[in-house]
Structures are given as C-alpha cells and as structure tokens.
Amino acid sequence: MHRSSVRSARMRPGPAPGRIWECCKKEAGRMVPVRTCVACRERAARTELLRVVVHEDRLVVDDRAVLPGRGAWVHPTVHCLDRAVTRGSLLRALRVSGKPDISPLENRLKKLMDN
Structure with missing residues (x-):
C-alpha cells in the first residue's frame, strides 16, 4: 500500500464513526447549527437563540x-x-472595549418582561 493512501485512511475528516459534529445536532432528519448562550453557557439550536452585535457603538x-x-x-x-x-x-464575547449603548437590548428586555 502506498504511503499516502495509508495516511488518508487514518486521517479521515470529521468526527469518529457514530458521533455527530460538535457544532450541529440532528433534528427531524436535518443537521441544525448549535450555538452557546454567553450568559448560561448552555448549548441550543441557533433558532432558539438571539444574536447580538455591535453596530455603530450600540448593542443591536x-x-x-x-x-x-x-x-x-x-x-x-x-x-x-x-x-x-x-x-x-x-461585551467580552463581542470583544468590545468601552461601554456601548445597551438601550436597544434593554428595550428588547422590557418587551420580554411585558409578555
């Protein structure tokens, strides 16, 4: 057997057989991206979480x-x-120095509290 074919057989890309990717989970027969909540550190499907970004010195x-x-x-x-x-x-996860305006995020928080 040629040396390169031995290496490719040993170094297969992807997870070990029987395991799924760490960044995805299988739901309804489809692979769904998984993200980690920065507050509670729990992993959840991307559709169950909110994405927050810094846009013009405001958290949006x-x-x-x-x-x-x-x-x-x-x-x-x-x-x-x-x-x-x-x-x-x-702020640590976003790698922001200083204090961005968090009023848009606080407005979202108030909406959640009203519901």
Whole structure:
C-alpha cells in the first residue's frame, strides 16, 4: 500500500464513526447549527437563540443573523439577557472595549418582561 493512501485512511475528516459534529445536532432528519448562550453557557439550536452585535457603538439584536461583525448568542429570556449584561459576558464575547449603548437590548428586555 502506498504511503499516502495509508495516511488518508487514518486521517479521515470529521468526527469518529457514530458521533455527530460538535457544532450541529440532528433534528427531524436535518443537521441544525448549535450555538452557546454567553450568559448560561448552555448549548441550543441557533433558532432558539438571539444574536447580538455591535453596530455603530450600540448593542443591536440581529433577528435574522445577517448583520456584519462579531456576534454573541443569548437565550431570549429575561434571565439570560439580564445576566449577560450585568456580568459583562456579552461585551467580552463581542470583544468590545468601552461601554456601548445597551438601550436597544434593554428595550428588547422590557418587551420580554411585558409578555
């Protein structure tokens, strides 16, 4: 057997047989992207989390997950949003220096509390 074929047989890309990718989980026969909440550190499907980005020195909720820049994922619950802001894990995940305006995020938090 040629040396390169031995190496390619040993170094197969992807997870070990019987395992799924760490970044995805299988739901309804489809692979779904998985993200980690910066507040509680729980893993959840991307559709269950909110993406937050810094846009023009303001924290903005990116509902469609299309805004450019580094994003941080958080559960859309009062507990997780409040915890992410008060502990500073949101700013740390976004790698922001200074204090961006968090009023858009606070407005989202108030909407969640009203519901």
